[in-house]
Amino acid sequence: MIVILDLGSHYNTVVARAIRAMGVYSEIYPHDITAAELKALPNVKGVVINGGENNVIDGVRIDVLPEIYEAGFPVIAAGHELAKCENLAEFSDDEKAIEDALRGFVFDVCGAQANWNMTNFVADQVELIREQVGDKKVLLALSGGVDSSVVAALLLKAIGNNLVCVHVNHGLMRKGESEAVVEVFGRQLNANLVYVDATDRFLSKLENVADPEEKRKIIGGEFIRVFEEEARKLDGIDFLGQGTIYPDIVESGTKTAKMVKSHHNVGGLPEDLQFALVEPLRQLFKDEVRACGVELGLPYEMVYRQPFPGPGLGVRCLGAITRDRLEALRESDAILREEFALAGLDKKVWQYFTVVPDFKSVGVRNNARSYDWPVIIRAVNTIDAMTATIEHIDWAILDKITKRILAEVPNVNRVCYDMSPKPSATIEWE
Ligand code: XMP
Numbered sequence: 001m002i003v004i005l006d007l008g009s010h011y012n013t014v015v016a017r018a019i020r021a022m023g024v025y026s027e028i029y030p031h032d033i034t035a036a037e038l039k040a041l042p043n044v045k046g047v048v049i050n051g052g053e054n055n056v057i058d059g060v061r062i063d064v065l066p067e068i069y070e071a072g073f074p075v076i077a078a079g080h081e082l083a084k085c086e087n088l089a090e091f092s093d094d095e096k097a098i099e100d101a102l103r104g105f106v107f108d109v110c111g112a113q114a115n116w117n118m119t120n121f122v123a124d125q126v127e128l129i130r131e132q133v134g135d136k137k138v139l140l141a142l143s144g145g146v147d148s149s150v151v152a153a154l155l156l157k158a159i160g161n162n163l164v165c166v167h168v169n170h171g172l173m174r175k176g177e178s179e180a181v182v183e184v185f186g187r188q189l190n191a192n193l194v195y196v197d198a199t200d201r202f203l204s205k206l207e208n209v210a211d212p213e214e215k216r217k218i219i220g221g222e223f224i225r226v227f228e229e230e231a232r233k234l235d236g237i238d239f240l241g242q243g244t245i246y247p248d249i250v251e252s253g254t255k256t257a258k259m260v261k262s263h264h265n266v267g268g269l270p271e272d273l274q275f276a277l278v279e280p281l282r283q284l285f286k287d288e289v290r291a292c293g294v295e296l297g298l299p300y301e302m303v304y305r306q307p308f309p310g311p312g313l314g315v316r317c318l319g320a321i322t323r324d325r326l327e328a329l330r331e332s333d334a335i336l337r338e339e340f341a342l343a344g345l346d347k348k349v350w351q352y353f354t355v356v357p358d359f360k361s362v363g364v365r366n367n368a369r370s371y372d373w374p375v376i377i378r379a380v381n382t383i384d385a386m387t388a389t390i391e392h393i394d395w396a397i398l399d400k401i402t403k404r405i406l407a408e409v410p411n412v413n414r415v416c417y418d419m420s421p422k423p424s425a426t427i428e429w430e
Helices: 012-021 035-040 066-070 079-083 093-109 118-133 146-162 177-188 199-206 212-233 246-251 286-295 323-342 395-408
Strands: 002-006 026-030 046-050 075-077 137-141 163-169 192-197 237-241 276-278 351-355 361-365 368-381 412-417
Touching: 002 012, 012 026, 012 046, 012 093, 035 066, 046 093, 075 093, 118 146, 118 237, 118 276, 118 286, 137 146, 146 163, 146 177, 146 237, 146 286, 163 177, 163 212, 177 192, 192 212, 199 212, 323 351, 323 368, 323 395, 361 412, 368 395, 395 412
Parallel strands: 002 026, 002 046, 046 075, 137 163, 137 237, 163 192, 237 276, 368 412
Antiparallel strands: 351 368, 361 368
């Protein structure tokens, strides 16, 4: 492993990923790690001190402890020249020189071996999970998202039916999603899976609630209550599995990085239900999590699925959710996804979905006046979800999707395409 010491550079993760892309494992540690702590880490071959634009915290310039240089490891101070390249994997000529320097350090100076790959990662984690958990049981909330699915498959490989997965269907899943969780984990992988259909419970709590933040709060709160009730029914659980990944940890704040948002995967359960956490993906970047899922044999659609918000279709069925509009939303979204896949757009567009507003418009159907819901199509590209641009979709594809939605989805008489970038709009409508 190559250790990167964090002096507040935004490029720590870029460097970590570049080293991992060379097949050498790399982890980021706080700048004030002691020589003893560094020596206690497994298989350290060298240290990258990655200085940067933020190494003044509260007016004080931070630095690594001088003893780090005497700890017996090769050290490179990477600093500012690395900070110039946004993505080390795609170098122009100058940048190529920097990658060569990093490569020379990793292999020639440190003598690291390129033996970090997903096969070895899975084997290592299986061993570590078994060490941590022994013959105790692990509970996991399996939403069917990429992270929870991959962590489920990994835990299943490590401890088999001592893993108990709970899938809560809040009634706001996309078409076929809960079914896929049951099919893949329940039937194909034979996991110990508790399936809870809480649709009625969620929809009745959400009845007449129009405010988006209020809807989010209800969905999040109710989810924890349902999960907690299931947890209490089970005996002898000691651990809680979580699909925490590296960006979750970074976003929750480090010694040098400001907090972006609180880590929504952690906590929420009542005091008397606190379990020890098992988080085998906590050092992985998103693309590595997907590679891990592929290594574990999960279906492509599950591993490469587009991002889906926690509150699910609840924030796309605008205003107070009603069953007829939720149905129109689910069906139109399924058509959109099907047609995007046929056109190869599913591999190109970052996020695409439909939205159903809470107002009607006039149309004509079978020579009679109709008064029905519109469906809005949204398709965006982004790097980090902070800003986004719209996808320029071929007219013929939009035309086909529109015709299908109007023919196949009840109570819809109009289809629109959202042209707005972020900003001024956000990606979701609520
Ligand atoms: P916005 O709408 O803020 O969305 O531009 C940015 C990204 O975040 C997703 N999103 C959410 N994800 N819970 C989530 O887990 C939420 O409440 C939520 N709201 C938005 C959105 O789908 C997009 O990918």
